[in-house]
Amino acid sequence: MPRFAPLLCALAVAAALASPALADTRALRGAEVLFWSQAQKENGFQHMEDQFAYRTAHHGDHHTMLATGKALNLALPAATAGADTVKGFMDAQKAAGVIVVHKGKVRLESYNLGFGPTGRWTSFSVAKSFTSTLVGAAVKDGYIKSIDDPVTTYIKGLKGSAYEGVTVRQILTMTSGVKWNEDYTDINSDVARFVMAKPEGDADATVAYLRTLKREAAPGTKWVYKTGETNLIGTLVMQATHKTLSQYLEEKIWKPAGMESDAAWLTDLSDEEVGGCCLSVTLRDYARLGVFLIGGAKANGVSVLPDGWMEEATRKQWETDEPGLGYGFQWWAKGDGTYDALGIFGQRIHIDPKRQLVIVFVSAWPTAEDDKRRAQQTEFCNIVTAAVDAQP
Numbered sequence: 019m020p021r022f023a024p025l026l027c028a029l030a031v032a033a034a035l036a037s038p039a040l041a042d043t044r045a046l047r048g049a050e051v052l053f054w055s056q057a058q059k060e061n062g063f064q065h066m067e068d069q070f071a072y073r074t075a076h077h078g079d080h081h082t083m084l085a086t087g088k089a090l091n092l093a094l095p096a097a098t099a100g101a102d103t104v105k106g107f108m109d110a111q112k113a114a115g116v117i118v119v120h121k122g123k124v125r126l127e128s129y130n131l132g133f134g135p136t137g138r139w140t141s142f143s144v145a146k147s148f149t150s151t152l153v154g155a156a157v158k159d160g161y162i163k164s165i166d167d168p169v170t171t172y173i174k175g176l177k178g179s180a181y182e183g184v185t186v187r188q189i190l191t192m193t194s195g196v197k198w199n200e201d202y203t204d205i206n207s208d209v210a211r212f213v214m215a216k217p218e219g220d221a222d223a224t225v226a227y228l229r230t231l232k233r234e235a236a237p238g239t240k241w242v243y244k245t246g247e248t249n250l251i252g253t254l255v256m257q258a259t260h261k262t263l264s265q266y267l268e269e270k271i272w273k274p275a276g277m278e279s280d281a282a283w284l285t286d287l288s289d290e291e292v293g294g295c296c297l298s299v300t301l302r303d304y305a306r307l308g309v310f311l312i313g314g315a316k317a318n319g320v321s322v323l324p325d326g327w328m329e330e331a332t333r334k335q336w337e338t339d340e341p342g343l344g345y346g347f348q349w350w351a352k353g354d355g356t357y358d359a360l361g362i363f364g365q366r367i368h369i370d371p372k373r374q375l376v377i378v379f380v381s382a383w384p385t386a387e388d389d390k391r392r393a394q395q396t397e398f399c400n401i402v403t404a405a406v407d408a409q410p
Contacts, residue, residue, distance in 0.1 A: 052386060056112070059363065059382040060131045064114065066140045066298050067282040073264035073291055075272045075281040082276030082306055087123025090405045098401065099394045104128055107398060111364060111391055112382045114139055115301040116398075119376045120406050122309060127301070131382060138282060138298040139380040142361030145283075146248045148267065148307070149293040150190055150348035151315075152255045154327040155270040161258040165190065172258045173250070175221040179229035184237045186254065189247050190347040191335055197234035198244040212246050215287070222288040224249045241336040241345060245294050248348060249286070252293020263291035274317035275310035277303045295361075301378060308369045308376030332357035332369075362386040368399050377402055 054062055062069065094102045099110035104126065108116060114133035118126040133139060141148075156162045162172065165186040170177045172186070184194045199207040208231070215227035228246055252263055259266050264283050272281060281303070284296035315323045334344025334351040344351045350358045359367040364381025377399050383391055 056382070056384055059384075060112070060114070063140045063363070063380075063382050064131075064133050064137050066284060066296065067138070070284050070296075071289070072282040072284045072298070073262055075264045075268040075283065077277045077280055078273035080276055081278040082309065084119060084302060084305065084309075085123045087120060087125045088409065090118060090125045090402065090409060092126070092401060092405055094398070094401060098397050099391075105130075107394075111379070111394065112384065113364065113379055114382060115378070115380045117301050117305050117376075117378045118402055118406075119305045119309060121374045124305075125406065126402070129301075133301075133380070135302065136279070136300065138279065138300055140365070141297040141299060141304075142295055142363060142365050143245075143248075144304075144359040144361040144365045144367060145292070145297040146251075146294050146348040147359035147367070148271070148297060149248060149251050149255065149263065150331060151311075151323070152263065152266055152270060153186070153190065153251060153347070154323040154331065155266070156255055156258050157327070158322060158324045159259070159270075162186065162254075169250075169254065172254050173225060175225040176229050180231050180233040181228065188237050189251060189254070190331075191241070191345060192244050192247055193238050193241050193336060194244070194247060195233050195235035195237045195240055196228070196244070196247075197232050198242055198246065200243055200245065209245055213286075217288050222253055222290055223286060224253050224288070224290075241338060243338070248294030249292060251348070252291060255293070256290060263293065270317075270322045271307070271310065271315075274315070274322055275306050277306055279303055301380060304367055304378045304380070305376050308367055308378070311369065312371050312374055312376070364388070364391060364395070366395055370403065373403065373406060375403065375406055 092104060094107060096102050099107045101107050101110050104116065108128060108130045114131040115129050116126065117124065129135070153162065153165070157165060167186055169181055169184050169186050169189055180196045181194065188194050200209045201207040204210065212227050215223045217223050218226040224246065228250055255266060256263060267281065279300045282298040283291040286292050311328055315321050315328070331347035332349045332351050333346055334353040336345045338345050342352060344353060350360055355372050356368065356370045363386055364379060364383040366379045368377040379395055
């Protein structure tokens with residue numbers, strides 16, 4: 019079963035109410051996202067910031083133009099999603115938006131479910147890839163000297179815990195060796211209990227919980243999907259840069275990439291952005307992330323990332339329990355040069371640097387995980403890839 023952190027991603031939106039005394043109620047409201055009706059998903063996923071606390075990453079004075087390119091003529095076999103048209107595919111997928119950008123030009127753009135070009139849709143775990151990119155920016159800026167440094171160099175609250183001796187790289191690749199239970203059906207699992215953690219002294223909620231965990235393997239020897247560690251990456255960036263994630267996102271990605279609209283990033287019980295979840299972004303701005311990365315992630319002609327960062331971040335560094343998918347720095351990699359940011363309920367950014375191709379889906383799947391619908395998305399990407407090769 020794919021693991022894109024459904025429970026924590028949903029629970030992490032538990033920062034809707036301001037009073038710490040209402041933490042349990044706040045978490046309950048977050049948990050309800052998992053159990054929303056289909057109508058609630060289709061409406062709520064495009065209005066998350068109306069329901070939960072958030073911070074804003076502001077767009078700049080200019081935005082990257084996405085010119086209109088030659089429309090793609092797609093031949094969709096009915097097996098792709100029980101439909102042979104893009105509209106039929108989107109209806110079957112419960113997709114709210116699909117966009118294809120090829121060499122900086124929009125070749126396909128379609129909306130559904132009452133969503134439109136100016137609306138923002140939640141990312142769920144797609145946010146993980148944004149957060150890991152901010153680690154690269156922090157390395158380039160000198161806030162993080164090396165990703166081979168111990169994580170305790172930057173997060174003092176983890177000293178003496180199972181994270182002693184674990185490197186930043188091992189957190190990025192989810193190979194810390196720290197024991198973690200990501201069972202979404204077990205109310206006593208780490209992923210269920212973690213979201214209820216509260217700050218303790220100088221430690222935010224993330225650190226307060228993770229420092230209680232035990233080690234099960236030597237660091238760098240075992241891959242296990244751990245949503246809590248992506249939130250830890252967010253804490254790492256904030257503590258290293260002394261900036262909120264939204265501030266740093268605005269500085270290093272949102273303005274340099276020429277995003278057209280603001281982004282909203284939901285916050286947790288520590289009033290900090292959730293590193294592994296919950297950015298709300300327009301469809302075109304999701305696509306602009308791909309365009310930005312393919313173009314070298316440059317601001318004023320200079321990359322905001324270290325040389326070779328994206329090549330390392332998006333290569334298949336570790337095999338996973340997902341057939342055909344490896345893991346890099348919070349990116350899913352197939353090993354053919356393409357890579358994806360994936361989120362529950364059908365969120366996806368597919369990036370093909372060789373073809374300068376970006377495909378984005380925002381959706382409201384009936385269930386958090388759906389192997390069949392994910393496979394149909396992948397087949398749609400394959401069809402688009404063949405079409406851009408045949409229709410340059």
